[in-house]
Amino acid sequence: MEVNGVTSLAELDSSSLAQHDSWIVGSDEYHKKPISRREHLKRLRRVLKYASARDWAPESAVPTDDDWQQVLPSVSRSEEIRDDPLETERGEQITRWLAAEKPCSRDHVIWLLLFEYGLRVSAIRAIDLNDAVLSEPEEFPGSEFHPHIRLRDRPGLGGEYDAGLPLKNTNPEYADRLVPLYLRHAEAIREYIFTGTPSGAESSRKEFDVTDSHDRVGLLTTEQSPRVPGRTIRERSHHLTCPTTYREEPCDCDGCEAYRAENGRDPYPSKRGAHCERTRSPHQVRHGSATKLLDQMGPERVARIVGTAPDTLREVYDRADEYRQMERVADAMTNREEE
Ligand SMILES: [Zn+2]
Structure with missing residues (x-):
C-alpha cells in the first residue's frame, strides 16, 4: 500500500481490496496462485474489520458479503486440495x-x-x-x-x-x-x-x-x-510432520532458521506448526496417504479405506506423475510374472 501512496488506513475505501488484488496480479514479486491470493485477502479483511471496529479505518473499507464474493478469486475444489500434500516418503x-x-x-x-x-x-x-x-x-x-x-x-x-x-x-x-x-x-x-x-x-x-x-x-x-x-489431532499432525520431531535434529527450513536466529532456540513443540514450513495439516497428510495407497492398490479399494469415491480420488487426490503411474503398472506386471 505504501508503494501505491496509501499511508493511512483512513484512506481506504470499498474498492481498496480489489485494487490491491489486481496490483498483486500485475506484480512480479508475489505468489499469484488463486489460493494464495485468497488467503492473503482473507487476512487483510480480518485486519480491516479489526481496524474499522476501532474507527481506524472507515466502515466502507470492509467489503460487504456480496462484494466480498466478487473480490475473492475463485478456487476450484481440486486446487484447494492439491496444495502441498505430504510427500509419501516423508510420511513413511x-x-x-x-x-x-x-x-x-x-x-x-x-x-x-x-x-x-x-x-x-x-x-x-x-x-x-x-x-x-x-x-x-x-x-x-x-x-x-x-x-x-x-x-x-x-x-x-x-x-x-x-x-x-x-x-x-x-x-x-x-x-x-x-x-x-x-x-x-x-x-x-x-x-x-x-x-x-x-x-x-x-x-x-x-x-x-x-x-x-x-x-x-x-x-x-x-x-x-x-x-x-x-484441534489436538491438527496440532499433532503439524508437530509430527516437522523434521525437528522425527529427525531429532533442527529443521533447516527458512521458518525454523529464522525463529532460531531470533529466539536462540527451536519453537516449542506445540508452536512448530506456526513457524515450520514443512509441517502439514491432517488434510495434507490424508492427501499424501491417498497417493501412497494408490501405489499399492486400485482406486476402488482405496476408496473403501479413505472414504472418498474412486473418481474423486483419481481427479483430486492422486499426485502420481507419469513415472509413478508407470511404476504402478510395472509392479502389477512383475507380480503376475512371479505367479
Ligand atoms: Zn522447519
Whole structure:
C-alpha cells in the first residue's frame, strides 16, 4: 500500500481490496496462485474489520458479503486440495520413527489413522473404543476375521444444537465402512488401549470414568477429554510432520532458521506448526496417504479405506506423475510374472 501512496488506513475505501488484488496480479514479486491470493485477502479483511471496529479505518473499507464474493478469486475444489500434500516418503519416515521411538502412544495411533489409512479428522474423532475390533468376536458374520476399525456416521447423536459425530462425507456409500488393519497396526492399537509402553506411556490411553457428551467412549482420549478434540489431532499432525520431531535434529527450513536466529532456540513443540514450513495439516497428510495407497492398490479399494469415491480420488487426490503411474503398472506386471 505504501508503494501505491496509501499511508493511512483512513484512506481506504470499498474498492481498496480489489485494487490491491489486481496490483498483486500485475506484480512480479508475489505468489499469484488463486489460493494464495485468497488467503492473503482473507487476512487483510480480518485486519480491516479489526481496524474499522476501532474507527481506524472507515466502515466502507470492509467489503460487504456480496462484494466480498466478487473480490475473492475463485478456487476450484481440486486446487484447494492439491496444495502441498505430504510427500509419501516423508510420511513413511515418520511412521518408522513413531514405531521405534513412541510405539503405541496416542501420537502413534493418530498418525497411523491419518497417514496409513488416510482418515479424516472427523472420522478419527468419531471412532469409539469398541469400534476398534481387534480380536475375533464370538459371533462374526464374515467368513474370515481381520482386525478392523468400524466407521459409522453418527450425525444424529448430539440433539438439536449439536452436530454429533458426522463423518463429513457427502457420499453415503463411502461413509459407513469397515477398514481392515495391517496386523502390526492392530497390535499397536491394542497396546495403546491396554498397556502402553514405557516410552509411550505418558501419552497412552487414559481411561475416563465419564463418557463424552454423546454418552459414548472414544478410542482416543486425552488427559483432559474422554474424546480427542479435532484441534489436538491438527496440532499433532503439524508437530509430527516437522523434521525437528522425527529427525531429532533442527529443521533447516527458512521458518525454523529464522525463529532460531531470533529466539536462540527451536519453537516449542506445540508452536512448530506456526513457524515450520514443512509441517502439514491432517488434510495434507490424508492427501499424501491417498497417493501412497494408490501405489499399492486400485482406486476402488482405496476408496473403501479413505472414504472418498474412486473418481474423486483419481481427479483430486492422486499426485502420481507419469513415472509413478508407470511404476504402478510395472509392479502389477512383475507380480503376475512371479505367479
Ligand atoms: Zn522447519
